[in-house]
Amino acid sequence: MGKLVLYGIEASPPVRTVLLTLNALDLPYEFVAVDLFAQGNKSEEYLKINPTGTVPALLDDGQAISDSHAISAYLASKYGKDDSLYPKDLVKRSVVDHRLYFDAGVAFERALRGTTKPILFNNETNVPQQKINNIAEVYDIVNKLLQNHPYVAGDNLTIADFSLITSISSLQAYLESDVAKYPNLVAWIKRLEQLPYYEKANGNGVKQLIELIKSKNITIVS
Ligand code: GSF
Numbered sequence: 001m002g003k004l005v006l007y008g009i010e011a012s013p014p015v016r017t018v019l020l021t022l023n024a025l026d027l028p029y030e031f032v033a034v035d036l037f038a039q040g041n042k043s044e045e046y047l048k049i050n051p052t053g054t055v056p057a058l059l060d061d062g063q064a065i066s067d068s069h070a071i072s073a074y075l076a077s078k079y080g081k082d083d084s085l086y087p088k089d090l091v092k093r094s095v096v097d098h099r100l101y102f103d104a105g106v107a108f109e110r111a112l113r114g115t116t117k118p119i120l121f122n123n124e125t126n127v128p129q130q131k132i133n134n135i136a137e138v139y140d141i142v143n144k145l146l147q148n149h150p151y152v153a154g155d156n157l158t159i160a161d162f163s164l165i166t167s168i169s170s171l172q173a174y175l176e177s178d179v180a181k182y183p184n185l186v187a188w189i190k191r192l193e194q195l196p197y198y199e200k201a202n203g204n205g206v207k208q209l210i211e212l213i214k215s216k217n218i219t220i221v222s
Contacts, residue, residue, distance in 0.1 A: 001079075002061035004029035007049065009036065010205035011212065013108060013166035014068035015056040019205075020162040021072040023197035025079050069100045072159040084156050096153045099145065099160035107138045107167040115174060116209075119216050127174065129222040135175045139182045142168065146184035150191060165192045169206045173213040 006022065006029050008015030022029050034040040034055050041053050050057035050066040058065045058074075065071050076086035087093050115131045118124035142164060145152050153160045168177070169189065179186040192198060 001027075002063070003059075005032055005059040006030070007032045007034050007046070007057045007059075008055035009033055011208040012036070012055050012205070013112060013170045013209070014054075014163075016166040016202045016205045017068040017159075017162045018056045018058065018071050018075075019201035020166070020195075020197070021075050021085070021159055023201045024085060024157075024162070024195075025075055027075065027079055067104075069104050069159075069163055072162060073100070076159050085159050087158070092154070096158045096160045099152045099158075100163055102141070103160070103163040103167055107142070107164055107171075111135045111138045112167050112171055116170075116213065119213060119218060123216075125216060125218050126221045127218050129220055132175055132220055135171050138168070138171065139175070139177050139185055142188075143182040143185040146188050150188070152188070161188075161192060165189065166202055166206075169202060170209050172206075173210040 004022070004027060006015070006018055008018075008031075010016065010019070034046060036055065040046060041050075041055055046057075047053055049059065049064045052066060054066070056066075056068050056071060058071045060074075060078075065074050073086050076083075080086065083089075086096060111131075111134045114134070115127060119127070142152060149155055151157050151161050152164050168185070177185050177189065193203070
């Protein structure tokens with residue numbers, strides 16, 4: 001068992017993905033705060049850990065791993081008592097990878113970060129309607145992925161659930177998931193909220209992020 005050090009802040013959705021994975025695997029870890037608002041993620045020291053200058057990053061006995069999707073896959077593969085969180089079977093793994101990439105490229109980067117970064121880092125207060133449409137599209141797609149299964153990659157909880165729940169729970173700041181339109185999605189969110197470590201790993205940070213976004217008094221403009 002290597003010494004695990006996680007760099008980031010609780011408000012950050014991808015950091016919370018790793019917190020969910022660490023808790024699911026019952027792994028001890030040290031949490032080192034990186035102040036994004038003070039550009040702590042652009043310091044020479046941090047860029048040595050993660051040259052892309054984003055949080056989260058993880059040190060495992062000094063070995064740096066970056067990107068929440070890669071970190072979760074690493075932790076589940078190395079420390080999982082079985083492969084349920086990240087299956088070894090190549091077909092099952094490809095389904096989990098599909099959902100991870102959907103989160104990385106669409107749910108997090110395009111819908112969440114694309115809307116949030118201008119507000120929190122460039123003091124934008126107007127949110128174009130198109131960005132809300134992007135969010136509704138993510139809800140619709142994940143709702144479809146959950147049509148016949150309780151989890152996003154099938155019948156078992158995987159790290160893909162940990163990636164998508166941190167993005168989707170944070171997106172509620174802009175658009176509430178309407179249970180009439182997205183019944184499977186709303187049921188899935190409630191299912192994950194039952195995880196014993198959900199509040200500690202994601203719930204608290206979501207509240208922080210949503211309060212921060214609400215404090216900016218944004219206006220949706222068509
Ligand atoms: C995204 C990390 C990221 O953008 C991952 O780890 O999954 N694909 C990567 N993190 C943001 C913070 S966040 O919560 O939006 C970040 O580090 N932003 C700092 C910056 O300078 O943009």
